[in-house]
Amino acid sequence: MKRFLLTVFLTAASIGGVSAGGLKSLENFVKTVKTGQADFTQVVTSPTREGQAPRVKTSSGRFEFFRPNRFRFDYAKPFVQTIVADGQTLWLYDVDLNQVTARKQAAVLGATPAALIASAADLQALQADFVLADAPDQDGLQWVLATPKSKDGQLQSVRVGLRTAGAPATATTTLAVLEILDSFGQRSVLTFAGFKVNPPMTAGSFQFSTPKGADLIWQ
Numbered sequence: 001m002k003r004f005l006l007t008v009f010l011t012a013a014s015i016g017g018v019s020a021g022g023l024k025s026l027e028n029f030v031k032t033v034k035t036g037q038a039d040f041t042q043v044v045t046s047p048t049r050e051g052q053a054p055r056v057k058t059s060s061g062r063f064e065f066f067r068p069n070r071f072r073f074d075y076a077k078p079f080v081q082t083i084v085a086d087g088q089t090l091w092l093y094d095v096d097l098n099q100v101t102a103r104k105q106a107a108v109l110g111a112t113p114a115a116l117i118a119s120a121a122d123l124q125a126l127q128a129d130f131v132l133a134d135a136p137d138q139d140g141l142q143w144v145l146a147t148p149k150s151k152d153g154q155l156q157s158v159r160v161g162l163r164t165a166g167a168p169a170t171a172t173t174t175l176a177v178l179e180i181l182d183s184f185g186q187r188s189v190l191t192f193a194g195f196k197v198n199p200p201m202t203a204g205s206f207q208f209s210t211p212k213g214a215d216l217i218w219q
Contacts, residue, residue, distance in 0.1 A: 047185030
């Protein structure tokens with residue numbers, strides 16, 4: 001499960017909501033939500049094998065971002081793990097292994113779910129790496145299907161579920177669900193709760209220092 005999480009990120013109806021369409025909602029989210037915080041639950045389902053039930057694993061934690069190019073996922077359960085992008089470097093800290101893996105951020109975050117929800121500055125930047133298409137509204141959310149243009153990666157597709165509420169002129173769009181399908185048939189569904197739009201924060205919130213005694217591996 002840990003390896004899948006690292007690959008992924010390297011790699012109810014709304015009352016009074018505005019049905020703006022998936023792409024319009026995504027554009028509004030990218031343009032107007034410059035910082036964000038939310039709790040998340042992630043459910044990873046492995047593909048079904050003959051004679052075996054699919055394996056399902058659940059984790060949870062806290063997510064925040066500072067657009068563009070800074071975000072962090074702090075996994076709290078069932079194990080502690082941190083993924084931080086500080087604008088230059090992507091840091092992966094596994095507490096159990098007492099190990100930090102560092103990679104150049106620009107080299108690994110192009111066509112990834114992180115780019116879709118936190119890293120890109122505008123829709124045009126996303127369209128450089130993804131084919132974006134409206135998907136039907138479902139469960140009170142507007143959906144976008146994102147397919148990587150590159151066929152060399154391990155990401156097959158991403159569905160982004162967005163919630164838009166309020167009057168058209170002042171509508172607010174928040175991230176609700178992220179459904180990730182990789183090329184091995186593993187599906188990861190992240191559900192976000194308590195989303196805070198544009199809370200005060202600084203780039204310094206996304207600095208990472210290797211804990212004393214931890215192994216540091218540059219890739």
